[in-house]
Amino acid sequence: MSDRRPERPSPAASPVARILVVDDEPSVRMLLRRLLEHSGYAVAEVGTGEDALERIRRAPPDLVFLDLQLPDRSGHSILEAIRAEPATRLLPVVMLTGLATSEQKVRAYELGVTDFLAKPFAPDELLPRVRSLVLLKQFADEHEYAEHMIVTLARTIDARDPYTAGHSARVAEYALLVARRMDFDATTLLEMRRGALFHDLGKIAVPDAVLLKPGPLTAEERGVIQKHPVVGTELLAPMKTILKSLPIVRFHHERLDGSGYPDGRSGADLPLTVRIVTVADIYDALTTTRVYRPALSRETAYEMIGDGVRNGWWDGEVLRELQAANAEVESETPPDSPDV
Ligand SMILES: [Fe+2]
Ligand SMILES: [Fe+2]
Secondary structure, three states, X not given: OOOOOOOOOOOOOOOOOEEEEEOOOHHHHHHHHHHHHHOOOEEEEEOOHHXXXXXXXXXXXXXXXXXXXXXXXXXXXXXXXXXXXXXXXOOOEEEEEOOOOHHHHHHHHHHXXXXXXXXXXXXXXXXXXXXXXXXXXXXXHHHHHHHHHHHHHHHHHXXXXXXXXXXXXXXXXXXXXXXXXXXOOHHHHHHHHHHHHHOOHHHHHOOHHHHOOOOOOXXXXXXXXXXXXXXXXXXXXXXXXXXXXXXXXXXXXXXXXXXXXXXXXXXXXXXXXXHHHHHHHHHHHHHOOEOOEOOOOHHHHHHHHHHHHHOOOOOHHHHHHHHHXXXXXXXXXXXXXXXX
C-alpha cells in the first residue's frame, strides 16, 4: 500500500467531481467537456497517454474517460498503469470505444475497466452513468480513508512502546514473504496483510503501566494483555472489508495443540494464513530489541521457533518457508548495503 495519505472524503458537502477526458480527437474531447461541464463537473482533457498519466499522478481525478487508441500508447496500457498504482487502483475508468473488437473489450475487463462508452454518445445515457460512477468513487474514497485511519491507529499503538515501533508492518512484510512462496491468490494475500497490520490493534485497551512494564508481569497483568486478540476483533468487526481478516486478529496467539489463547483453538481450525502471521509475529518479537532483552540473532530465533514447532505449537512448514524467504532476500541484497 502506498504511503500517500487519502484525502478525507466529505460526503456532506461533496466537492465538484473532477473528470479527465483522454482522447486524441479534439472534437470528442470538446463534446464530452461541453456535456459534463453543463452538468456541473470540472473537466480536464488531454490528447496523449503520457499526458494522461502525468495528469493523473499530479491530481487524481474522480473519473476518467479513456480512448482505446491513443497516438503514443494504447488505452489498455494506460488502464494497466492506473490499476497498478495504489493511489488510483479504485479510480473509475470508462473506456471510449468506436469499433472495439470483443477481444479488446475482454482485455479491458481483465485489466479492470469500470465501464464502456460507445462513440457517438447519447447524452441521456451518459449523464446518469457519470453520476453513478462518481458516487462509486466517493464510496471508494470513504473506504480508503477508513482503512488508512485504521493503519495509522495500528502504527500509533506499535509506537506507544519504542521497542515495538513498526512491529505490525514488519509482521505483515514477513507474512507476505512466506505466503508468496505458497499458493495463495491475490485476495487472500490482501486479507492476510490486513490481518497482520491490525493483529495487535486490541492493545489499545492495555494500560501503559502493563504494556510498558519492564519487569515480569503478574498473572492479572498477563490476563489484561491476553485480552487484546478479542478486543481487536470486536473493534474491527463493524468494518465489512476487514471481516475476512478477523480470524488472524483473533487467533494469532493460538497454538496448534490448543494451548494458546483466547479460545484454545487447534489444528485444522487454525487457517494457514493465521499460522503464517503467528510465526511472523514471534519471529519479529524475537529479532527486535525488547525492554527486557536485546534482539536475538536470526539463527537463535529459528531455533526457538523450532522448539515451539517440536512442542506442537507452531507450523513447521511456515518456519521452513520463512527461513527460505529470508535466505532469498539476503542473497539478493548487495554485500555492502547497510543493514536496515
Ligand atoms: Fe498479539
Ligand atoms: Fe504482535
